[in-house]
Structure formats: C-alpha cells, structure tokens
Amino acid sequence: MLEAGSTLPNGLLVRVGGKNLFRISPPLQEEAGHSVSGDPRTLCYAKLAPGGLSNNWTGAVPRFAPEDFTEGERLHERFRWPITYADLVPYYEKIERSLDITADPRDVPQLPGGHASYRNRIPEDWRDVERAANKCGQGFTTYPLADGPPNMFVRRGAAFNSYTSIVNSLLRLPGFRFESGAQALQLEWSPSKGKVGAVVYFSRRTGRLERLHASAFVIACGPLGSAKLLHNSTSNDFPQGLGNSNGLVGCFLHDHPREWWSIEMKRPRSLLAPAAYLTRLPYDSSEPLMATSWTLGVVGTMDRVKSRFGLKGTTVGVQVLGTMIPSETCAAKPSTTAKDEFGLPVLEVCMRYSDDEVGNIVRSRQHFMNLMEDAGCSATLGEVVPTLFPGTAAHYGGTARMHAKQNYGVVDTWNRVYGAPNVLVCDASCFTTAAEKNPTLTLMAISARAATRLAQDLKHG
Numbered sequence: 001m002l003e004a005g006s007t008l009p010n011g012l013l014v015r016v017g018g019k020n021l022f023r024i025s026p027p028l029q030e031e032a033g034h035s036v037s038g039d040p041r042t043l044c045y046a047k048l049a050p051g052g053l054s055n056n057w058t059g060a061v062p063r064f065a066p067e068d069f070t071e072g073e074r075l076h077e078r079f080r081w082p083i084t085y086a087d088l089v090p091y092y093e094k095i096e097r098s099l100d101i102t103a104d105p106r107d108v109p110q111l112p113g114g115h116a117s118y119r120n121r122i123p124e125d126w127r128d129v130e131r132a133a134n135k136c137g138q139g140f141t142t143y144p145l146a147d148g149p150p151n152m153f154v155r156r157g158a159a160f161n162s163y164t165s166i167v168n169s170l171l172r173l174p175g176f177r178f179e180s181g182a183q184a185l186q187l188e189w190s191p192s193k194g195k196v197g198a199v200v201y202f203s204r205r206t207g208r209l210e211r212l213h214a215s216a217f218v219i220a221c222g223p224l225g226s227a228k229l230l231h232n233s234t235s236n237d238f239p240q241g242l243g244n245s246n247g248l249v250g251c252f253l254h255d256h257p258r259e260w261w262s263i264e265m266k267r268p269r270s271l272l273a274p275a276a277y278l279t280r281l282p283y284d285s286s287e288p289l290m291a292t293s294w295t296l297g298v299v300g301t302m303d304r305v306k307s308r309f310g311l312k313g314t315t316v317g318v319q320v321l322g323t324m325i326p327s328e329t330c331a332a333k334p335s336t337t338a339k340d341e342f343g344l345p346v347l348e349v350c351m352r353y354s355d356d357e358v359g360n361i362v363r364s365r366q367h368f369m370n371l372m373e374d375a376g377c378s379a380t381l382g383e384v385v386p387t388l389f390p391g392t393a394a395h396y397g398g399t400a401r402m403h404a405k406q407n408y409g410v411v412d413t414w415n416r417v418y419g420a421p422n423v424l425v426c427d428a429s430c431f432t433t434a435a436e437k438n439p440t441l442t443l444m445a446i447s448a449r450a451a452t453r454l455a456q457d458l459k460h461g
C-alpha cells in the first residue's frame, strides 16, 4: 500500500456516556494543490495523510436505499447503476461491523436499517415529529454514526479512522507492506501484456522516483486524487489517460450542496445527541435525483454537556444535504497551464451548482418548518450559514463512474477500468449518481465487494 502522507495527524476526542463532549480535528485544508474554475469559491479538500479525510470526518454512515441505485434511470440510462442494493447488503453488513455504529437498526422510509453496535432511539418527546414525518412519507430516526464505544478518550479527530481502524491491523501480516510518504504519479501501461505493469511513485524516504510492479492495482486516492492519477497515466494506447478513451475520466463530478441553519423552538425538548435524521421525500413524489435530507443535532459545547445530563434545550442545528444531477460540465481535468512539483498537470476542478440544485436546498427549509408546525412544534428559523457552494461537504464523487456500458462509464460492475481490467478504482469516484446520503459507508461496501472479486480472480490466475 502506497500512501502519499507521512504521519498520522493528531486530534482529540472525548466521549462520555455515548455523547461526544469534546473534539479537536486536525486542520482541514486543500492539501493537494488542485486549481479551480467554475464557481471560484469551490473547495477541494484533501488530507494527504494516513487515514485521509477520515481524520476529519463526522462518521455519518447511512446506507443508500434500493431506489438510490435505480431512480436516475427515470432521467436517462446513463444514471443507472450497474449494481443493486441487494448486491451490497452483505458488504454493508460487514463494513458496519467494523465501524462501531450507534443507530436505530430498524428500516424507516428511504433509509434501510443496518447493523448497530450501539442502539439508540430518538427521544420520546420527538415522536410527534416522527409522526409528522411519516405523514409526508418520510422517516425520522437516529442518524447512524460511527461514533465508537460510549466512553473514549483518544488522540485523534474521529472515533473511526481508516488507518487506525483498518490499515494498522494489517501491518503485522507477512504479505502486507505499507509505505508512507509514497505518492503515486503514474500507472505504466504495458502494450505487450495488455495491462498495467507498474506504478511510478515518488518516495519521500529515498527522495527518488520508484517503480513497483504488481499483478493488479487498486486506486483509492479519493475522487479528485484518483482522477488525477488516471489522467496522468498516459501512454500510446491511452493518450488521454488510463481508462479515458471516451473522455469520461473526471466528468460527472459531484458533491453535496449543503446548508446549515438553526431553529429556535418555543418549548424545550430533549437535546438530540446523538443526532437525528429526517429522510428524503418519497421517490415517486420527487423529481428524479432531486432530494434533500436533514440532520438535527445540538449546537455548541454547553448543549452537548447538558445533553449528557438529560437536560432539555430550545436550539437545534440543522444540516441539509442535497443532490446534484451529475453532468459532463462539472469535471476534474488536467490543467493546460499549471504543473505540480513533479512536472505533471495540476488537476483543474470545475464545479457550479445549478439554479435547480440551489432551489432544492432553499425549498427544504420551508418543508422542514412546515413539518415542525404540523408536529405542533412552534419554531423560528435562525441564521442560514452561507455554505452553498461546491466542496463544502467534501463528499466528492463520480470521476471514474461505474456503468454497465463503456460509453457511459470508466469502470465496470467490479470497479475495473474499462480497457485496463487489472486496475480497480475503489473510492467514491465510482459513484454513478449521488444520493442525498453521506457516501463513505457505500464507497466502503462497494470497495469490499470489488476487492473480494479481485482476490478470487488473482487466486484463479
């Protein structure tokens, strides 16, 4: 495993009685040096460190619903995933067991339940909101969070970190080697073998370019980093980059349009720690690929501490995640002018939210306020924090999309690059469309599925 970063960043997490009381995450920056066109406010977060962005993540791990894989075909067949929810169920289950999730394991509308290590139900005095949600065909439940055991004091920014929780346990295996400070730059195509034979990387340990030969390669640099690696892996057979014969690498880039606001309720209620989740509106009453979800939680350390002692409060913070309809116009492509420290083109990220995508988020405020009113909860909307521009959610996806047909996809059903099947792209790059749900659980389940198949294929030569 080649990892561009060198050291695991520090942080601090204090969790008592199943409530996160205090958390310091490492600084979040745009470390990969991508350039931006489209909306100039676009953020390209990257954490070049063991654990990547999971050093900073919140740990929300909702499953996608079965319809999230199919609803896009109402628009066009290019939005149909080649895999189904049923294909992922065993892998969802396997990954959930490694994530130490606090959740309500029951199904609610538009959100299948999953394995919960720690069970939680929304407080009794929020059941009227649950009933009002159900009347709209929505679910209201505990937000599934990879929050770890109820009591924790750890020097990292999140309970689950992909390095600490997964890679670290592999280090003792004789067949596994982990090299940090090793930045993959190009995959080398071997025309005689008809496959990729080696990866060229810069080693910060030796200060030189190195070459590693292998039977197969799994790319998992995150949707921006993976697109850059594919673009830069040019050869006579792939002059536009590996897997880019149809010009699709980097296209269909998406993130979650995101907004944050608070509400002030007239009557105090139980503080929502762990957070609660209001699911999207039903598929049949929504425009295809247009949805929002609402996460309700506590605001500020004081309310966090109050929640520990079962005290009530009147302020609720609400995060809305919306969807984008992926298109060729939002894309991550090689810059024609700027070069990185290795003389390779910098990745240029071009994203902009359409009026429909922005309108979808804005309408979600009123829907939520109406629903609260229906539940008999009088509340006023507080200040809306201006976060409605690309990259603020850091839920990038789609740059090496999965499709059953090569003319619509970069990778096949098993995450193998079309034309270079000994290379797999195993991160949210492979997402055919984005649901309004956080991506990490689903990208891990898809990766586990692809890795299982790769292992079988390698065993059988």
Ligand SMILES: Cc1cc2nc3c(=O)[nH]c(=O)nc-3n(C[C@H](O)[C@H](O)[C@H](O)COP(=O)(O)OP(=O)(O)OC[C@H]3O[C@@H](n4cnc5c(N)ncnc54)[C@H](O)[C@@H]3O)c2cc1C
Pocket: 002, 003, 004, 005, 028, 045, 046, 047, 048, 049, 050, 051, 052, 053, 054, 056, 057, 058, 059, 060, 061, 162, 182, 183, 184, 185, 220, 221, 222, 223, 225, 226, 229, 393, 394, 395, 426, 427, 428, 438, 439, 440, 441, 443
């Ligand atoms: C503040 C914040 C909160 C978030 N909250 C949530 C949440 O609640 N739920 C959720 O689902 N998601 C959340 N996310 C998103 C989540 O962090 C990402 O989906 C997840 O980390 C993606 O994992 P990944 O391994 O694919 O990519 P990354 O985490 O980006 O990791 C990429 C890894 O590849 C390495 N790398 C990159 N380029 C190279 C190269 N060329 N050579 C070698 N190594 C390379 C990097 O160093 C890094 O280790 C959040 C993100 C942020 C920033």
